Amino acid sequence: MIARQSTLFIPTLREAPADAEAVSHKLLVRGGYIRQVSAGVWTYLPLGWRVHQKVVQIVREEQDAIGAQEMLMPVLTPLELWAQTKRDYIEELFRLRDRHGRDYVLPFTHEETVTFHAREIQSYRQLPQMLYHFSVKDRDEPRPRGGLLRVREFIMKDAYSFDRDEAGLDASFRKQEEAYHRTFQRCGLTFSAVAAESGVMGGKESIDFLAPSGSGENTLVTCENGDYAADLEIARGIPRASVQPERHDKPQKIETPGVTTIEALAELLAIDASATSKAMPVVRADGTLVLGLVRGDDRLSESKLLGVLGSDFRPATDYEIRTAFGAGGGSLGPIGVDVEVVADDALREGQYVAGANRDGWHLRGVEAGRDFEPRFADIREPIEGDTCPECGGALRFQTAIEVGHIFKFGDRYSRPLEARFLDEDGVEKPFVGGSYGIGPGRVMAAAVEQSHDENGIVWPAPIAPYHVHVLALHGGAEEVLAEAQKVAAALDEEGYEVLLDDRDERPGEKFADSDLIGCPIRIIVGKRSLEDGSVDVRRRDGSDEGRVAAPDVLKWVGQA
């Protein structure tokens, strides 16, 4: 079926919405792919839905290829199921109530539901199982943004594996990992699979698939030599060496009136910021105070500290700080206070200036291990200029979109939901599970971020809405339109998906729209070339263009 543009709903826009920032946001809107309905809530217009479906089909094929079984679980879910796994308090969870007063949620993931079904698996003989579906996910995001980058409702492919033990889970996990690599490759994305944060309730292993792009929510840290890649949240970097001033046998008080920032401190003492330390007091869930200590030129990584503490925490309030330290923020240090100190590994060696826990005073020559006993851990956020922990090469930082995430959740859900099977040894055991998600909408956005020019989208062929865009520059001339239709029909016959611009518009507009829409191949049929029986052909990425005799179009397209 040839898609005749004159009859389709493809509302392209000359200008981007004023509030759009991300390239993918602007181009998907301008190209007539998506439209916003409300904050973080989007409609896929016909063209956008075609692309979405292309991504979905690739995901489906790769899931099927590893033996995963497609199904469909409902969006509307009884709250009770989430209460059993103690996830009903999560703020991002949409809730609603029916006319009988029963509570429901609109979940953003389906571990509970799929585990509910897994209860019908009774025996190890029925394992392993791998189930997946594409379904609408709702998530009450505090702040949606960037077009498709962060939304409140979206379609996700989520797959779940159930195994009898860790070894089985590992095998399932590896299958998914490989399927994910193939999936994103086929979608034409540049991406890295990196170790990621497993989350407070996660399991042991967690891999993020990050696609570097102009805008995104994550930061991908990679080594110039390819020896290392990680999400910034857990990335390790070797900081530049601390520039140490003269040593002191014991900490010395120095008066630093009004100095509460590292910059001011370093300037006053005429030392490098790397010779200072920064103290961040936090309060854990149980109410105990912890002091995070990093080098002055570093930032505390909250996700790493979370991992170290093993429990949620929040920044201490001014009141709590004053009560515990006897001084205000900016004058805090590890000495002379009765709180646990977690110091970054960078502070193991050398001496540092630290707050004296007295307003307007600092201590110089403070040495961890000698003057106080911290718990050492890697709690700093890597920064530009760090080197690779594996090879010492330079680390690069790139903004990235998380297009997929896989992690092992073990018995996190099967225990509370009492999903158990009888193992070979006659013992009833909970399933050991993994969870594997892909957001096709984010794949779309990432593809646009990675592949576009100043005029519009340059789709990777496998997910383009149509393979070929045939432009009929007929200007009312019937024979030109007829020839364009002939070319389109021939391509269609060959199995190509063809969009025919048969609209009664001027050439300039057709070119502009065609650039915006971004199909990989463009064929231009107009009077000019038709005079000698040829048409103009062109690849959207600009790698090839020329004029071929009309009968040779199929051959050219085939090669392209």
Add this chain to the structure above:
RNA sequence: CGGGGUGUGGCGCAGCCUGGUAGCGCGCUCCGUUCGGGUCGGAGAGGCCCCCAGUUCAAAUCUGGGCACCCCGACCA
């Protein structure tokens, strides 16, 4: 949730400070013209000025309250 900003025809904006019956560009309709990178000319259609209340002879404009949307941050299975 904290900070900043914006709501005026379909889209992008001006008007608001200094109240006086709403304007520009694009798009849309019709006529003519043009036809290989968003032609040109003419004639038109289209607006609860986000909502509610207040001040005033008079409110897009001033005041109060609310809502929505965007950006930065916090948050992010």
